Amino acid sequence: MTLLNGITRKMAHKFTHKAAQSVSTRGYKQFCKALAYPQAVQREKLKSLLKVIAPSVSGKKYNLSSSLFYEEFIRQVPITEYDDWAPQIDKARAGSRYELSMETNERFQPTSGSTSKIKWIPYTQSFLNELDAAISPWMMDMYKHNPGMLKGTHYWSLSWVPTGLRRTMSGAVNDDLKLLPWWKRIFMGLTSAVPEGVSLADSSDDSQFATLCYLLADKSLSFLSVWSPTFALTLFDNIIKHKLELVSVLATGKWGGRKPALLGLRCPKSHRVAKILLQWKGGISAELLQLIWPKLSLVSAWDTSSSATWANKLQCLLPQADFQGKGLWATEGVVTIPFQNQYPLAICSHFYEFIDLETEEVLPAWKLKQDQLVRPILTTGSGLLRYAMKDKLRVSGFLQDCPCFEFLGRLDGIDLVGEKMSPEIALGVMKMAEQNQDLTAITVFAIPANTSNNKPFYLLLCEPNADISELEIKQVAANVETELNTCFHYQLARDLGQLDTLKICCSQNARELYYSRCEARGMVVGNIKIEPLMLWDIEMPDVFLEAIAA
Numbered sequence: 001m002t003l004l005n006g007i008t009r010k011m012a013h014k015f016t017h018k019a020a021q022s023v024s025t026r027g028y029k030q031f032c033k034a035l036a037y038p039q040a041v042q043r044e045k046l047k048s049l050l051k052v053i054a055p056s057v058s059g060k061k062y063n064l065s066s067s068l069f070y071e072e073f074i075r076q077v078p079i080t081e082y083d084d085w086a087p088q089i090d091k092a093r094a095g096s097r098y099e100l101s102m103e104t105n106e107r108f109q110p111t112s113g114s115t116s117k118i119k120w121i122p123y124t125q126s127f128l129n130e131l132d133a134a135i136s137p138w139m140m141d142m143y144k145h146n147p148g149m150l151k152g153t154h155y156w157s158l159s160w161v162p163t164g165l166r167r168t169m170s171g172a173v174n175d176d177l178k179l180l181p182w183w184k185r186i187f188m189g190l191t192s193a194v195p196e197g198v199s200l201a202d203s204s205d206d207s208q209f210a211t212l213c214y215l216l217a218d219k220s221l222s223f224l225s226v227w228s229p230t231f232a233l234t235l236f237d238n239i240i241k242h243k244l245e246l247v248s249v250l251a252t253g254k255w256g257g258r259k260p261a262l263l264g265l266r267c268p269k270s271h272r273v274a275k276i277l278l279q280w281k282g283g284i285s286a287e288l289l290q291l292i293w294p295k296l297s298l299v300s301a302w303d304t305s306s307s308a309t310w311a312n313k314l315q316c317l318l319p320q321a322d323f324q325g326k327g328l329w330a331t332e333g334v335v336t337i338p339f340q341n342q343y344p345l346a347i348c349s350h351f352y353e354f355i356d357l358e359t360e361e362v363l364p365a366w367k368l369k370q371d372q373l374v375r376p377i378l379t380t381g382s383g384l385l386r387y388a389m390k391d392k393l394r395v396s397g398f399l400q401d402c403p404c405f406e407f408l409g410r411l412d413g414i415d416l417v418g419e420k421m422s423p424e425i426a427l428g429v430m431k432m433a434e435q436n437q438d439l440t441a442i443t444v445f446a447i448p449a450n451t452s453n454n455k456p457f458y459l460l461l462c463e464p465n466a467d468i469s470e471l472e473i474k475q476v477a478a479n480v481e482t483e484l485n486t487c488f489h490y491q492l493a494r495d496l497g498q499l500d501t502l503k504i505c506c507s508q509n510a511r512e513l514y515y516s517r518c519e520a521r522g523m524v525v526g527n528i529k530i531e532p533l534m535l536w537d538i539e540m541p542d543v544f545l546e547a548i549a550a
Helices: 002-034 038-053 057-061 070-076 082-093 125-145 147-151 182-190 196-200 204-217 229-241 243-252 256-262 271-279 286-292 305-317 423-433 470-484 488-495 510-520 542-549
Strands: 105-112 118-124 153-156 221-225 298-300 322-324 351-356 362-364 373-379 391-399 402-410 439-447 457-464 503-506 533-535
Touching: 002 125, 038 057, 038 070, 038 351, 057 082, 082 105, 082 118, 105 488, 118 125, 125 147, 147 221, 196 204, 204 229, 204 243, 204 256, 204 271, 204 488, 229 243, 229 305, 243 256, 243 271, 271 286, 286 305, 305 322, 305 402, 423 439, 423 457, 423 470, 423 533, 439 510, 457 470, 457 510, 470 503, 503 510, 503 542
Parallel strands: 153 221, 221 298, 298 322, 439 533, 457 503
Antiparallel strands: 105 118, 351 362, 351 373, 373 391, 391 402, 439 457
8 A cells, every 4th residue: 555655646746747847838938939039028028017017106206108118218217226115115015006016916025125124025916927937947947957856746945934024924925836826836736845834833943843844754855945055954954953853743743842833734754764863873964864865856055155155065965966056036036047057037037137337337138248247127027117136247158149147146245144134234233232332343244154153143343442341242242133133034044043143252452353354355454444244254363262152
């Protein structure tokens, strides 16, 4: 009977994946055709967007019409950022209709802001269709190059939401499958290793634990998709951290003490993995993970810029699987997708422009040249017009005539594990710390994980103005940490165990420490301007180590 059930599951998985391929075929073919005609495709995309945006409040504000050419559109609409749209988005969230578009807002997706602590991005049906126009070719390309994906279940990471926001938001916000059309959600749901209900758990910790239980119990897992590789690494660390609890849950099929937080969620069961974990005496390793997931075929995660180190660690832990980067996705829209071993512009999704970072000239996608360093600007079905992203890209080549890109990093701030720290947030932290008049805040350092600290964290560097006790410093640190936790992605990184608490180093030599970091980057002391936020990626001085140990 067990053998028969196994054969039946394999056949069901293969059939469902074939069906998922089938419904993605149209989008795949459309994307392949569009690669040769970027100008025609993009001009048509702008025209279709203007049809639903022109009659809206913002459309009237900029005197838009669906007949505008690109050259006219850019004369009437300036380049914008979130703060330009925040008042209208707030009105839309309060129930006002047709603020940014003539379409209904299906949801408002939260993300981190710089001057605002949480940005709420409206998702209309047009916008969701634009995301699907990127997902379809990406999925088809994965199936073509990784046929092992057809033989098992898939895990798509949730759009994780901090514990504090969970009870005030719709479950749709916390489920990436909700980005897909209903017919694709059915097929994807049938092959999902983790049920949607996990997103409704009371806390991020409970969601993570339940997710881990489902994944551990699923021997047929063939595809693992997460955003940050540090999320997967933290999840795997929890296998050892919660080993005895996991053994109990998987052996009995009961949630135990977590049952109240996971009501209505069927508990998975796996005597096989319970036995493996109980007998395993070491730490997390490739050998252990290969025993648990022998059929894993592909892993997808961020793998560029600050994520590269963590992506390499993830690959080493899962050698049985191929690895694929993510392309550039943001809450506000998609810029690139992995396709045919490159990262082409998601040309069928939004309307794109780019700021040349050397000349500051604004160019449409069809005018880009090899090796240009650019910043993307998006006009999307959400109603955001000429919205400037804060990402630095290099034009890495072309797929037919469609530009491809390499992600080089954020233009503002630092993003160690997805926390999206900005200079504005750092300045706010420094201002709060200086409410204690016995110290002066110098800067905020981002400290990556290394041999001295297992998790990355932020360190506030200060100079004492007078005698200040360790107790007072700890109180300042606690106040600042509380303030940081009002920032969406910082709180999320803390909730998910990816980021350690903020530390404070109060030293008479604070400025000298800052200058030493700048000199290590090749800067001349006389030309150094103290910035509010900086990455510390050289050996840590003893005074920092003492602050960590305090």
